[in-house]
Amino acid sequence: MENAFGQPQNVVVLGGSSDIARAITKKLCAARAHTVVVAGRDQARLDEAARDALDYGASRTETVVFDAEDPSGASAAVGEAFAKAGGHVDLVLVAVGRLGQQVLDQSDPAAALRMMNVNFTWPVVALTEARNRLVAQGGGRILVISSVGAVRVRASAYLYGSAKAGLDRLCLAMADSLEGTGVRVQVLRPGAVRTRMTEGLPDVPFTTGVNEVADTALKGLSSAEAVIWSPPLLKYVYMVLRHLPGPVWRKVMDR
């Protein structure tokens, strides 16, 4: 069961081998998490993430392998994860995503489809399944990793950004739809984060490490906020950025 600070005991992590997911999972385990099911694409990397969880205090871990390019398998993957968690699942962390390579992907219809499947369609199917299960068990929490890039989509990452934008808005409305059910949905909007996914890209302002994102995420879980910004200051930065006139926006964001 989750405690008063939103610290869960039973956790399902979809996309569990991503760097941000691993950082959050470690901190959850250092707090109260004892059962962690990590689900993702690559068994070896999942095993690593599971070992992390045990090192940081979990007492039981399980893994589930799925392919995020195939949304038809999302429902079964979530079902398997819940079954392996056993009992009440307190938190579903959705960290499935791929940044892709915009310049290559934007002219390749198959790549565009892949980007939408991984960043939007698979997560939406999984969220639908998780929602049903959490409502049935009487409560629980879903934390979805979105991106500040979802607030206003940049040309230089529009496939990724627009898929995240769709996911982000869907989650906010899903949160509204779950008002009064005991189930909460929160979205985490990190700015640029130094991870494997962004390796080789230059640091932009407000770039953070994964541990800062994880700290912010844990603090967010103890709040009633639907949107968690990391770093928190980005909330105000984007209040301005999102209203910039087009030419200025392009100049600032797509240098």
Add this chain to the structure above:
Amino acid sequence: MNRQRLSGWGRTAPAMSEVLSPASEEAVVDDLAQADAVIARGLGRSYGDAAQLSGGVVLDNRSLGGIGAIASDGVVTVGAGVSFDELLNVAIPLGWFVPVTPGTRQVTLGGAVAADVHGKNHHRDGSIGDHVLEMRLVTPSGVHTVTPTSEPDLFWATIGGMGLTGVVTTVTLRLIKIDTDKVLVDTTRFACLDDVMAAMVAGDDDYRYSVAWVDCMTRGASMGRAILTRGEHATRRDLEATSLDAPAPAKLRVPFNAPSGLLNPLSIRVFNEAWFRSAPAHREGEEQSLGSFFHPLDGVGDWNRLYGRRGFVQYQFAVSDAEAECVVRAIERLSSSGVPSFLAVLKRFGPANHGLLSFPFSGWTLALDLPVGPAALPEVLDDLDEMVIEAGGRVYLAKDSRLSPGSVRVMYPRLPEFLAVKDRVDPRHQLTSDLARRLHLVGR
């Protein structure tokens, strides 16, 4: 189906449950026979998740009412869903008072038994369980009449058992005689924690009721400044005009959730300062009504909303006299971490009773109200757990919403004995709660 979103008084970690309102013992038996997982709930004054069950069935005991005639020796049998408020409304005009009352009248007798509540007189009179003569208890294995002599192990597993042995339907207890509806109160202000603790050790035995309010926001020399109030029921001889009136209902309500930051370090500091200055340096024999002495917070309905949407936690622990230093260190840890805390309540405890999961034992208890929000709070409280465990103390389950399963096993070493009794009357562990699940108290 009546699905409701329930949480404790601290308004954290809500969950949906199916709520049933059985109006008789037979109905409770039927509900237990049909439900897979069940917990009873009274007025929801436990701070955490003790009286909720995510996805399960919650039996609202408020439908189990009825107050029997009060015998000449003060013995009365009441439905488990009767509140202290309702009982006192009947009892006070007849010259009777409850032997133990928590800080609010808005708890049911069933809930009071499940938490083995204590009051300002624990050092003299023990907790509510010490005054219960008999209970009717519905368990999955049948209906039991439990007394301290007929089924002592089931009786003492149920006293403080957080509702996990069964559903209490009636409670028989002995009331105490009062002459008037007034308490004579002595108030003294202390500049620091050491002074007030010394005064309590020296003088509490001379008073039936005693409690100190401690300011946890000051540091340095005035760390833990406090106001000590102690009292006795006034007799007819003490007063010029006497009356026996039941306490008045709340006049004020908090109509909506305050913004979450309303109670912040600054506003709490200002409040504590004003409150400390408003108390007299020393005053003796002040007449106070029963309501304002025992239940000051009942004057404002839904005051928990002041803490905003995120809610709050209460941390209450007990340590022995030999570990009094732990109280000092706990307040130091809080005041140095910048975590805001409303006035803390400090009390002396008398000897423990036989309740297997009962909280009080000889020494000190400190209770702290803490708004959820400061990032450091979860860790600060985990540190306090360690301090309390090291001092051989424990945290009160009725207030808890964040302990870990490992800590509880150390704090409540009689848990295996409790589980042995539970296994006998509830072999499938049908009676469970979100608290029981969170702390791994039962098998499911």
